[in-house]
Amino acid sequence: MKLFKEIGIREKKDLSDANILKALKKLGKLDKKFKDQDLLLNLISSENKNIRYYAINNLAKINNEKLLKNFEKFLYQEPTSYVRREIASAIGRLRSKKAIPLMKKIIKDKDPNIILQGVRGLLVFKKDKDIQNILKGLKNHPNEIVQKVINIEFFDMNEYSSKHSYSPDNLKNCIANGDVIKLLKKVENESVHLTFTSPPYYNARDYSIYNSYNSYLKFLWNAFKEVHRVTKEGRFFILNTSPIIIPRTGRKYSSIRYPIPFDIHHEMIKMGWEYVDDIVWLKPEPSAKNRVAGFNLHRKPLAYKPNCVTETLMVYRKKSNKLIDWIFKQYSQEVVKKSKIKDGYETSNVWKVDPSSDKNHSAVFPVSLCDRVINYYSFEGDLVFDPFAGSGSVGTSAIKNKRYFFLTELNKDYFKLLKQKFNSNLFDDVKIGIKD
Secondary structure (H helix, E strand, C coil): CCCHHCCCCCCCCCCHHHHHHHHHHHCCCCCCCCCCCHHHHHCCCCCHHHHHEEEEEEHHHHCCHHHHHHHHHHHHCCCCCCHHHHHHHHHHHCCCCHHHHHHHHHCCCCHHHHHHHHHHHHHHCCCCCHHHHHHHCCCCCCHHHHHHHHHHHHHCCCCCCCCCCCCCCCHCCEEEECCCCHCCCCCCCCCCEEEEEECCCCCCCHHHHHHHHHHHHHHHHHHHHHHHHHHEEEEEEEECCCCCCECCCCCCCEEEEECCHHHHHHHHCCCCCEEEEEEEEEEHHHCCCCCHHHHHCCCCCCCCEEEEEEEEEEEEEEECCCCCCHHHHCCHHHHHHCCCCCCCCCCCCCCEECCCEEEEEECCCCCHHHHHHHHHHHHCEEEEEEEECCCCCCHHHHHHHHCEEEEEEHHHHHHHHHHHHHHHHHHCCCHHHHCC
């Protein structure tokens, strides 16, 4: 009973679940000479699932092949997924060839959490051709995480040669006029570090008229496929959108509300973006169109329509099998240090930012919003892209935060204003000269 005496338990009446858990969590490194193995094995029968978990967790530290039969028995008796996962992990951590038959059985389990532990255990022996073939057979497993692990271990043939600290000189502080899809065709693969944009809203402005909602979505999908191609491996695309309301055409008809962020999302995943986060941009209520006024008068059920005070920043990352630490290593320590986020950064996914206005543009990105995105998702010296530049807030923020900008804009009037806004000492005619 040394296990319990160490924390002052002398009598059976003191063996509360809380005290047992305290003792189990306190145990450090163990080995085969540990004398309380039987006590830990008994605790696996506890009614408390947390005690069962930590009993297994500690037994795994002992690394004793003789426990294999016990692990197998408890694996198929245990009703709780996270405890079963720990048992399967304990089996893998034995790193024993004797455990291979059981791990082959584990990868046929119904619980993907258990399967993944079996896969991890078998990967220790992946040089064995038979084990390789068994694991490769999971390539099309129904669970996406199992697929991802198998793909990384056996089928990842992608080669990325571009350095993350590099971007083409001709795109640095470049403004281009024309259709973004045609313009991006002239940009080499993996040129851009970060894209932050708000696409034109469907038929909500004079400059964004499309003949159907489907044609609007297809245009965005085609544009974002090109953005994906020119984005460096593992780097970010922040997409600012919100549902849009098309007013009713007469009293006999209702208005239509299109859920733009949700309709775009699934195609983003298909084209190779990985969903990371959603950030809510919260605006003051007086800045929103008053939709609740009618309801305020009659208060009838079914007619409630709230004022829309939020937009969504969908955070995507170009799929990569490398961790973000790999990207850090692509930069000098000096750049990483200079790019560190200062105190006072936003800790939640709700960002309270006042909207901006511009006499020349009806939908303007607040520079303060761009500042957050650019600082949180890029390094100093990176190239930041906005395919729908509008009033150029992304460019303003990029310069302010010691990044380069690359802006494309279809509207000729906005393009002229952008050239005036970013005076000629930032770029020359050659850099502007990416023409449609």
